[in-house]
Amino acid sequence: MYQLEVAPGVTFVEGERRGRFPYGDVLVLEGREARVLVDTGAGEEVLAGVLDRGPVDVVINTHYHIDHVRGNVLAASRSPGAAFWCPEGEKEPLTSWEGFLRFTGFDDPGLDDARRFRSGLGWAPTPVVRELVDGEVLDFGGLRATVLRLSGHTPGHTGLWFEERRVLFTADIDMSSFGPWYGDVFSSIDDYLASLERLERLAAGTSGPRVVLTSHRRPLTVESFRARLPAFRARFEEREERILSMLAGVGPLTLEDLAARWPIYGRQSRVLPGLMKSERLMLAHHLERLARSGRVRCVAGPGGEKVWEAL
Ligand SMILES: [Zn+2]
Structure with a gap:
């Protein structure tokens, strides 16, 4: 000890x-x-x-x-x-x-x-x-x-x-x-x-x-x-940049589809219990913050689902 x-x-x-x-x-x-x-x-x-x-x-x-x-x-x-x-x-x-x-x-x-x-x-x-x-x-x-x-x-x-x-x-x-x-x-x-x-x-x-x-x-x-x-402290900005470049590259995504690309944790070979929960909630906090500063917005996708797009 x-x-x-x-x-x-x-x-x-x-x-x-x-x-x-x-x-x-x-x-x-x-x-x-x-x-x-x-x-x-x-x-x-x-x-x-x-x-x-x-x-x-x-x-x-x-x-x-x-x-x-x-x-x-x-x-x-x-x-x-x-x-x-x-x-x-x-x-x-x-x-x-x-x-x-x-x-x-x-x-x-x-x-x-x-x-x-x-x-x-x-x-x-x-x-x-x-x-x-x-x-x-x-x-x-x-x-x-x-x-x-x-x-x-x-x-x-x-x-x-x-x-x-x-x-x-x-x-x-x-x-x-x-x-x-x-x-x-x-x-x-x-x-x-x-x-x-x-x-x-x-x-x-x-x-x-x-x-x-x-x-x-x-x-x-x-x-x-x-x-x-x-x-x-720079991790906040690095994560935000990854989120924005994923949205810019692929187009509008639902929170779930974006989380499946692991912008926060990076790709996982084995998903431990609770990890996807953390990924999704950290991502959600970023998206809300990015929306407040006018860098993303949440709109209705083709099937009426909520998708996030980069502005
Ligand atoms: Zn703690």
């Missing part, structure tokens, strides 16, 4: 398979008044190792995705008094399976049906008792963190800013080579871009972070984080 105390009381613990999906890295925060676990998707063995060293008082879920919450049940069973906190507005997908389907889009009859693979997903209700609001300061006794709402990936997706320790945790804004992910119903490209801008400003400040932690890679220096930002 790889773990690193990046500052007093702030320990990064790498998830199984180096924290890659369907696992994720977690943080252990140790203040005088509370021991806190941030996210629980590290995998059973890693998480049990964390909980073997003592129970936690609080579990914070940065958002409702499975690779961040799958260990909530284990954390609750090993820490019976633990309080579960989540971002404002994300209680529904954490407490209700129907809510989870509504937020992720797995319940759309035309999309992959999550009902079939519920057990594989490992979803279970989380007893959320508090919703965290942007800007509020959490004080664990000599260790404080400011709640940083970083919407876009999901509507409430939340990071933490340990100002006194100069450590920034950006959760799933992870500087991966894939780039930003926004494949749920209430994901938003505009919000994601605003969150990147917010992080860029914070990282550029003279009293900004020294270390940046994410949910899916080992700790980065702030210099490395800043160096990776432009390429990460």
